[in-house]
Amino acid sequence: MESGNARVGIVFFAIYLVLYGGFVLLNAFAPQTMEITPLAGVNLAIWCGFGLIVAALAMALIYGWMCAPEDTDEGSPQ
Numbered sequence: 712m713e714s715g716n717a718r719v720g721i722v723f724f725a726i727y728l729v730l731y732g733g734f735v736l737l738n739a740f741a742p743q744t745m746e747i748t749p750l751a752g753v754n755l756a757i758w759c760g761f762g763l764i765v766a767a768l769a770m771a772l773i774y775g776w777m778c779a780p781e782d783t784d785e786g787s788p789q
Contacts (some may be wrong), residue, residue: 723770730766734759746783 713717738745744757 713778719774719777723774727767727770728761730763734763 722742737759745759747755749755749758
């Protein structure tokens with residue numbers, strides 16, 4: 712594994728760790744906040760959970776795009 716790819720992965724891991732840690736801490740210390748229903752009668756805990764899933768998928772796609780191997784010359788044998 713290239714060190715640049717590992718560095719990007721660590722950064723994304725740290726970002727997701729902060730997001731997930733905030734979600735857990737909010738649930739632990741302010742559960743009444745998570746009971747708020749901001750949209751469509753669905754509580755904030757569910758919206759945050761879906762947000763975490765979308766964030767993980769987005770970061771995975773960005774990681775894959777950023778760490779894709781460089782294109783090589785199509786005509787040369789490898």
